Amino acid sequence: MKKTFSFLWVLCPILLFGQANPHLVVAESGDGIFSILRKQGLNPAKYYAEFVELNKKNLRNGSELHLGRAYVIPYAEDSFKRTAVQVQADKNIEESIFKSELAAISPKSTKLKNAVIYLISGNSQMKTSSSVNKITDEITMNLAQELMVHGAQVYLIQSEAENNNAPVQETKYTKTEGAMADLSQMQEYVEIINKKYLKHHGKYQRLLITRVNDNITNEHCEVSVYHHNSSEDGRRIAANIQRIFNENSIESKPFKEYTEIFTERNNLYLAKNALPAITLIEIGSGEKPSIEDVILVNSNQELLSSIITSGVLNDYADLEIEK
Incomplete structure (x- = not known):
């Protein structure tokens, strides 16, 4: 007793x-x-x-x-404050992505309730104009929200400079599939992503990079989707995203499935060292298509985010059906 x-x-x-x-x-x-x-x-x-x-x-x-x-306030693991998290890589600081905006955000479904999606702004490692960076950030934030309201756990991986909106030198970027320069920053990203991947072991986990390579001033833009050639999961989600972009193309041409392969060293570093499959969605002005089979779509930023989300939903659903 x-x-x-x-x-x-x-x-x-x-x-x-x-x-x-x-x-x-x-x-x-x-x-x-x-x-x-x-x-x-x-x-x-x-x-x-x-x-x-x-x-x-x-x-x-x-x-x-x-x-x-x-x-x-009830404690809730599925609170949007917990399911959409911004991670400052160099200081490993985490905070909610959405704050005052939450009053206007409503859940749509639980279709991605067992999905964990890591987001990186591909322009963060490049010297591009503030206007281009703003477009990329808006697409990435819209994407985070779209994934979140369908039940996904979202991690937006950033550096301190991005978080503080530090100015960058404006540089004309020629699209050659990448100019990510800071490999040490990629190493920080990989360390954080892999730790969280192990924490969420057993769930559907994917890493998406969005990048805008020029100001989108027209009503349309060009889109290319990249993956690593040794990753079947990466190839699959890239194909699913690309398929939805094709369905929303403003051109009337036969459907042709294609995705590009990573060749640039920092993307390769991410693809080879990050545990989740990685996909890069690259968006250009559409004025001078640089790839013969590039997809031309409406340049509305919310539409672009919605298309990417639909690709993720399809990829996740296909895997669930196969189980």
């Missing part, structure tokens, strides 16, 4: 400590249960009942919030 009593004495403080620091949010003007949950990245339909139970003594008429009072 003494042993049991002593064990409980030790255990009780641990249990109390685990509950001692709930996440509290103060209700603002216009807030209801749905809006306060949505702003914290939670699915209101899923966590409504738990919120009411946690805060039942602090609600008016069983469901109305009091302005200025603090409310306990």
Whole structure:
């Protein structure tokens, strides 16, 4: 009996400590249960009942919030604050990608609930103009959101310079499939990605790089998709993404499946050393197509992100069917 009593004495403080620091949010003007949950990245339909139970003594008429009072937010592994994470590689700092935007973001499906997607902006290792970098960032952020609302765990891997929006020297970039210069930065990226890959072992995991090689000023742009020749998973997801781009092509020409192979050293370093299969989606101005079979599509940035997401969804679904 003494042993049991002593064990409980030790255990009780641990249990109390685990509950001692709930996440509290103060209700603002216009807030209801749905809006306060949505702003914290939670699915209101899923966590409504738990919120009411946690805060039942602090609600008016069983469901109305009091302005200025603090409310306990349910702990949720699938909160958008946890499923879309920005990782600053050189300092290994993690934070939520989306913050104030969460109020306007709603879940769409759980089709990617067992998927982990790593995103890298391919322009981060190149000296390109701020306008080109902005386009790339917007496409990457749209892509992160699209993947997240379908249930994927998303990691956006960045350097400190990217996170601080450091200025870069404007350099005309000629498309030759890559000019990523900083191999040491790639090594940092690989270390972080591989650690997370092992943490999520057994799940569907892919690494996507998006890159814009010139200002997109026309109504259309050219797209090429790259993979590593020794990766069957990489070839497969590249083909699935490319197929959706073909379906959305503004040109009427016979469908021809093709994807390009990595040749540039830093992409090869990623492909050979990162554990998830890697795919590069390269987007150009479309004014002078540099590859004979390049895909011409509408240059709307949200559409581009949606197409890439559809390719990932198809790739994931195909693998699930085969299991």
